[in-house]
Amino acid sequence: MHISATPTEQSLPFRPADFATLTEALDYAAQGETGCNFFNGRGRIYDRLSYRKLREQARALARQLLGLGLARGDRVALVAETDPHFVRFFYACQYAGLIPVALPASVKIGAHEAYVAQLHRLLEASDANVAVASEGYLGFLKEAGEGLSVRMVATPEAFYALEEPALELPTIEAGDIAYLQYTSGSTRFPRGVIIRHQTAMANLHGIVAHGLHITGKDRLMSWLPFYHDMGLVGFVLTPVAAQISVDYLDTREFAMRPRQWLKMMTQSKATIAFAPSFGYDLCARRVRPGDIAEYDLSHWRVAGIGAEMIRPQTLQHFADILEPAGFDRRAFVACYGMAECTLGVSFSPLWQGFSTHYIDSDHLSDQHEAVLMDTGETEGRGRHFVNCGVPLPSFEVEVRDDDGNALADWQSGVIHLRGPSVMSGYFNLPEETSDALCGGGWLNTGDIGYLADGMLTITGRKKDLIIIHGRNIWPQDLEHLAETQPEVRVGDALAFSAPDHEGEEMCVLVVQCRERDPNRRHSLVRRLTAIVRTELGLDCYVELVPPHSLPRTSSGKLSRAKARLDFIAAHDEERLNAVAEELRVRVATA
Incomplete structure (x- = not known):
């Protein structure tokens, strides 16, 4: 069956995201003909969701979710694949007064345990009441939910099959929490940013009216992941708030093509x-x-x-x-x-x-x-x-x-x-x-x-x-991995980024090592290189330094900033070329 994309231009008068809530924005956009379109890696559209249909389906799903006995403010965890299910569930939560939490959809080969552990921490931190994932991610999500009080972990289709009770949806206020955005940096210490409707709408209006001067003639296109703030706010919320169409390509498809x-x-x-x-x-x-x-x-x-x-x-x-x-x-x-x-x-x-x-x-x-x-x-x-x-x-x-x-x-x-x-x-x-929030707001x-x-x-x-290829990495995660090794004591590792031989940022882990045997030192470096790649999907240059050589601040705290400057000062272009070659060999043999 041929599917045509939603149009760029329409008859609905343009409004620059000047709404009180995300639901009010969708209510208005649903009066027009625009919407979101989903494309596969070959550039063929496989699904479209007009804002009119999105509103209709989201409100029905909102009643189904509330029919589970969920209360206003309960959290709904969503593995954020680039598909219509995520958009539908996100807006269903808005109408139901529930709080969606976008979970990463990025398990790497050989990183099963690390991905499950990350999902577990996010489910625990958000105190999620229900969780949703496609069949491909459901196993990971169920494993991650073990031991937690998650009421229901299922596919979108299982939720769509629930009875839709005849109940009134709650009135959504500007001060209500719209969603939690977990910052993508730390896998061990996740922090959920609280975004209220009035907070989101203030930023969306600024982006639409002042930052990008969006008009009704614009059209968006994105391959950014929905669990990242730039993908979620910029390309899921903005097009609805501005009543314009958007085309999506999955992030993994972009990486391959x-x-x-x-x-x-x-x-x-x-x-x-x-x-x-x-x-x-x-x-x-x-x-x-x-x-x-x-x-x-x-x-x-x-x-x-x-x-x-x-x-x-x-x-x-x-x-x-x-x-x-x-x-x-x-x-x-x-x-x-x-x-x-x-x-x-x-x-x-x-x-x-x-x-x-x-x-x-x-x-x-x-x-x-x-x-x-x-x-x-x-x-x-x-x-x-x-x-x-x-x-x-x-x-x-x-x-x-x-x-x-x-x-x-x-x-x-x-x-x-x-x-x-x-x-x-x-x-x-x-x-x-x-x-983070100091005096005076x-x-x-x-x-x-x-x-x-x-x-x-x-x-x-x-x-x-540390930011490598748009991905945020907290240095504490790398340092923790180093400290799990028997040769490394707590406080013996510092992680940071530094420019490589081509000027790109690379990840560096400097570890104080008391071991003198060359074979054992080599074994530690190879082990750490492999662990970081398995756990975080990251190529990291590991450098061993003598005890008591990591720099500290005047108050005695370890200084990543000074360690970074010391590393840069000690590595001229010739040395950086050697580092790059050494890292390639380590990664290939890890």
Whole structure:
């Protein structure tokens, strides 16, 4: 049976996400003809869900869920595959007054136990009442739910088969919790960001009306996972709030066939798509000269870039290759955001491309001041930082020093934000909430950067977060794995990221080792390399150092930031090339 995609343009008057709740937004979008469309790896549509049908099915499912005896505010865990089931269940929870929790749908070969353990921690942290997964993930989810008080773990079809009771759906208020967004960094210490309807709608309005200037003529296309905030908020909630159609390609399909992204952009004439740096890089690497004639990217007006430190070389390479296919490099929109602010914080000006500051990184590190350098200068360690644009109008932004004092332009410090898009806290984690939300409603992002002429530039990671190919990894997870080995004591390991021989970020684990026997040292390195790859699906360079050599702060705490600087200082280009080759061998033989 032929399935046609939902249209781009429609007769419904456009509204820029100016609703009080997510349900009110869907109620309005359901009056039009637009919706979401799901494509397979060959670029063929296999299902479509108009917003009218989504609303109808979500409200019926909401009654079925409430028929299980679930109470307002109960959590519903959803393994977030890129399919209509997730969207249907997410909005059913909105109408039922339940709280959806998106779980990752990314089990790697040989990582069965690690994936089940991750799901278990998320189910436990969210205190989920029911859990939903497709047949392919159901076994993992059932195993993860053992020992927990999850009332029902089943496939979507099992829930659809439930009786639909004749009951009134609750009235949804702006202050109700809409969903929990678990930050993707820590597998051992998950933190669920509480997002209320008013919080979500404030950010969606900012994105639609100010960040991207979306109109009723736009169309979205995405391969981003639904369990990531950029995929969920940017490409599940935004199209509904803006009444526009969206086309989805599964993340795994993109990873296997990245050129399909460009084919779908050509086919649908989509105008807006986002990706982390690695997505643009992977796509550009796979494009062959003979492919260019197949693409027409002239409709692509917003090529968003975010979720990790932005490398200008990657964007320039992508634009150079695809300019003959109609891609305009002015479409690049660099942005900054985080789950604790729902999603978007700042966006670079539209249709101007991305801009950079060439900064003396030595001076930035030593004096916490961004000093511009001429690109021809060789003195110092110059580095290009991509400007992440102007904060949305609803945000107040301050860059503060370690004593909490607001800094002037070009002074580097910790970014603090305040506004209606900021979370109300972490679910069931009062201590972590009080650490993040400081006095006066300000959020301490932990990110390092500076303001200049109203533009925000990010220069450092969120706290010690490691970001590899758009994926967040908490260093504590790596350090914990090291400490499980008999040769390694607690506090003997530090993990961080550092630039490799090609300027890409690589993961590094530095371990203090008292063992002197070369064979045993080699065995420890190989073991740690294999464990990290099995548990986290990550290639990590392991370096053994003598006891008492890990750097510490003035207060005696281990310093990942200093360890990173020491590693960079000790590894020139020749040494980094050797490191890269050594890592390749270790991974191949682990």
